[in-house]
Amino acid sequence: DGINIDFENVADEDRDRFTQFIRNLTTTLKKQNLIISIDVTVPNETPSWSHCYDRKELAAIVDYVMVMTYDEQWATSTPGAPVASLPWVEKNLQKTLQEVPANKLFLGVPFYTKRWEHTEEQGKVTAKGKTFFMEDVNAVIQTHNIQPQWRSDYGLSYLEYEEDGKYYHIWVESKDSLALKTALIHTYQLAGAACWRLGFETPDIWPLLP
Template sequence: MRSGPGRRSPRGGPRDRAPGSVHGPTHPDRPRRRADQLHTASPFWYHAVSAGRVDGHPGAGERRVVDGLRAAGVKVVPTVNETLKPGVLASILSSPTRRATHVRALLEVARSGDYDGLDLDYESIAATGDAAYERVRAGYAELVTQLCRGLRAMDKQCVVTVSPKTASTGRIWDYTAIGRAADRMRLMAYDYHWKGGKPGPLSTPQWYDEILRVATAEVPAAKLEVGLPAYGWDWPADGSSRAKHVTWKEAEALRVAKGTPYSLDPESRTPHFGYQEGDQRREVWYQDARGVAEHLPALRKYGVTHTALWALNFEDPDLWPVLAKG
């Protein structure tokens, strides 16, 4: 999720809680450097533009990249997101004919690229209004069911990325139907505080406890992947404008440049600091290896052993041994 309060599986043994998947916009070559702790790479390669059309971004399906990842033992399950105008996705999901057309277009992507599967990351349905909510929710669940059936018939993986669901958020996602159909359901467990809101942590142990309590009640823990943030946001302290994105490296470099001591927030267990920029006071909240180590017990509590990373090359290098320990 890239807006609003709220992305792979390890090979077993002591690495059971490593981020077996990486999800996002970083260069697809990079997962090969962490192949001992990864099993899946999901580069952002495709986007849906209509019921019958799914376009590739520049470089999508580059044979050198796919072959290199496979040689390193990393499965290639590219992400398909959508750039549809408001209401268009709802109209596709609500029509059996248009929905079937879209499933065929997605299966053609999986077939043409000789991939190991697809990751479906359609987020605009989360903002569906009350009038269309139930119809769109049911339509998306049916789309996922049909797509996963088709991918499985091709011996390919079906992964679905969703927003976290709590008692008051995420109602558009039918976790039970998605969890039944998909091989993996990825929870975007980040942006608890987002770039368009007030400053604060991107995730907290308490929030993880709530979203995993809901998710594991509807989906087997073995099918879940928890997406961990490897980045942060740099806000005006008063929240008067949108935050700037920072990677872990950028956040730490800024903290050092400003001469600010390292501090782990006692409640969220995430690093943060403030600094002065001209007349403006700013706050930076981000995540690092120490913070993730404080959050992993929430996953263990619910039996979730698979994690995802948003996104590769944003992260604190010390995160990898932390994840290897679980």
């Protein structure tokens, strides 16, 4: 029982101020015997999205750090990539572990994916994504009688279909893909999983979680 802190899009020039705010807040909340965790993005040089977190110092202040190892691609992309392919997740987990101790780190696990709608204008193909819950994807599979194809290079299943003259594809998050992600928790001896979000999942994934 405690407080999870999720501040995103923090200006880089506020990096140290943000760290001090978390220090002050944690000191106050600890007086109430609360467990304090904080969410951080994967490490990269993106301004106001990743560089704003002093992960090493934040990890020293709070009880747990939850790395958001999802949203590999945003809602617009060409040609439309997974939300969290296994190689991308593991690469960014390893980078995070350079700054955060394993026993304090929770691996972010997605209970969602994106359905990518393809459009072509003047010979250029683009893909626009819409968030789909796991049950939404199951409905597509049943409605269109699709057999998703497993892609071991991504650790995900893949499907594509046409509807009302439009072409779509989905990288499928399922119990099989989540089993590979949660296995990383044991491989790297992490503190556990942090899932986004409750209500997006199908019941068959719960036995996978540590």
